Amino acid sequence: MTSPIPPRPTRRRRSVLAAGALLIGALTAATACSTASDSSDDSAKDTAKNAADAKSSGTPAASGTVLQVVAAENFWGSIAEQLGGDHVKVTSIITNPDADPHDYEPTAADARTMATARYAIVNGIGYDAWATKLVDANPSAQRSVLTVGDLVGIKDGGNPHRWYSPDDVHRVIERITADYKKADPADAAYFDSRKTDFENRTLGEYNSLISGIRTKYAGTPIGASESIVSPLADGLGLKMLTPYSFLSAISEGSDPTAKDKTTIDHQIAAGQIKVYVYNSQNATPDVQAQVKAAKAHGIPVATVTETLTPAGASFQQWQVAQLKGIEQALAKATGK
Template sequence: MKAALSRPQARTKRIAALATVGVLAASALAACSTSSDSSGSSGSGTSGKPAAASSGSGQQIQVVAAENFWGSIASQLGGSHVKVTSIIDNPDADPHDYEPTAADARTVAGARMTIVNGIGYDTWADKLLSANPAAGRIQLKVGDLVGIAPGGNPHRWYSPQNVHQVIGQITADYKKLDPADAADFDTLRSTFETKTLGTYNQLITGIKTKYAGTPIGASESIVSPLADGLGLKMLTPYSFLSAISEGTDPTAHDKSEIDRQIKDKQIKVYVYNSQNATPDVQQQVKEARAEGIPVATVTETLTPAGASFQQWQVRELRGLQAALAKATGK
């Protein structure tokens, strides 16, 4: 997922872009607030009341998710009662360094509910929301919900526990916005958690039961919440994982430590983010394969484009499960 600019460079460039979008966002909000809503879909409005999505009214809750992994979940939990737009919906876009557009500002201006990851992961989304205040809007910030402050690991969609926490909160928020359809939202949640996520849940339980304690290595901190959720033992220094995630140079000591772990086969499986394969990561993948250590991949956002959260996660979990089976003979 590396662009032409490094993540630190892109952050600097984004400051000017956000300032421009802030002005555009204010204009978009004014336009949305004064336009008529003849279509019956929810908008910002001037009443300050949350839009209802009752089955009788035909209205939908307009939801904006900063990233498509949360957007996919939100859409499935809302069914026909919601319309979800994900700002980051392209596998080639980097959520860390995304530069919002005027179209994004207009989309946020009409939202009755927003879902932002937080934890310093998508600060551009916070700026869009600040530029587009709306009375009655529900703002769900995942980091606040799960109790992870800025500076912590932001990749909470790879934590099975956190995923289920977000599912519960989204449903609760939908019921606040549209109490008339509360029963529908409860049914949608039950179906999603027990049936739609059935294979996802089974894979998590199966891997944890069979491979808990297995030592693994990884390219960046995106893998850490998943390893924790599966009971796997992460040997890669967290300072290295964080450096790759943040786009900074890892220390020579960390690189030497990982090289030793691979050479001595202390790790059984190596997992890397294929959307952020830096030269250091590529070298580690090459070394792991040369030593006969199975390699598994993850990505930062939904892949391929158009995949659902569960399709994406199940494919990755099966790949990791196969790598663990090959490595351990279990």
Template structure:
């Protein structure tokens, strides 16, 4: 997968919680009438009726990777709107619009990532309370609070936990559709996600223990579930995720890991690229270390969750094979 990098300044993410909370409040309360409509998910079931029929569960997802899953699990019984849909948008620093607020206020079911990743979404929910709205916060589901690694859609284990929870919530909201939702879940996990599941299992069984490096902490949940050995210092990965300056010690450690080929593959988030990261990518390529590109949100924007993740996993598998000769 080849994607043009979307550059962020190193400080773009720092202090984001205070700034986005304030921006969310100001925008939601004052921007009425000037917002564009939120994007609808492109993954609804072909048998679905007209949007807004009143018979569907109105669902809002803060990010399109969760929205894609929610739409496929709900099929013709749901109408899903994802707020973050563009690969060029940083979910950490997004400023909600009045249109987003209206979407949230009219939703019967809301899905946010949590763990400090989308604090603006929490603000939207609290500003637009719904007495009958069911809310799924992925961080709460997996038992992580702000400060933990928020990138749970890169954990295959947590993805399946989210699938279970969304299905259970749909059945509570629409008990008459319980059998339909069970069928959707079974088909999604056993057929739709089958290539994804096979890749996860195959990489783990063949390459577990292989040392890799990465540009930021988005890769950590995936590397753990795949059994890969992350050599990049956690302090560097977290600093890059938070937009902080990495330490000279960490940069020197990574430089040595690359120059001595202690890592077999370097995994690079193209949506968070700084001069330090670009230098690492360049050096890794110069040393003949395969570089795998990943993104934070669906790329291209119209892809499904499984298309996006499967493409990236295949790139990783090919790179591991090239690097190890297995």
């Protein structure tokens, strides 16, 4: 089971006006500088393990092209780096597990990184509006942009946590590879080789765990702390009993209703849910009370986090650890 980490403060969205002055300063700095982001050294340290995994296989380089890539969040950045190998340099803006992507305030270094990137990956769906603003404020005919929400057909107001949907993860992999090949046609075979290896070997345990849990535990009722768990529950074939209005409220940093809390208390006390899954980076007092109640009633508890934990982990290392925790909780709850 993934070890809980100290929770970040309950998220409250900051107003656009409050961040405006800093953003304007960042964008001004971007127009005056064509160098890579000052944060690239830190990002390189955070993704060292990813790079080592990525370079363990792959077709010999066909050219010296290296695409400058920026990802708003490191879960997408990890995938982008491993798919690109020697032909990309990826900088992820959100790398600190304690940072909340919902209300992150971009820096001048972030603006410079976006201004010089050939390819940008943003989540969209209202999750990282600051990243979209950076893209729009730094137009470039040389840069293409992948907005994950647009790719998977989820509009603002929908569940933005698409990196927890196995199907959406594979759609993103397909699109990144296609975009790399378009930007660097000379290395198309290289990118195809890395995609095949990443999906079949690197994500082998990830794919196996998802398939195994779905086969063995499909239909098992679970509870959760917030909407980040919903796409994963769908992918695993688990039945989410927690009212979505509660999941969304905790995710957005608003107060859940008394009715929802009463419903969840009953579900826990009556043993209607078999496993409780919570985001340990956003353990509000309401969530902490539910975790305590679940444990008191003998309901196994598993944890997930919103961003890569630890910061230097690869996407697959992070997800596999969490999936194993959920699998162990399900096994304990069902005796299977």
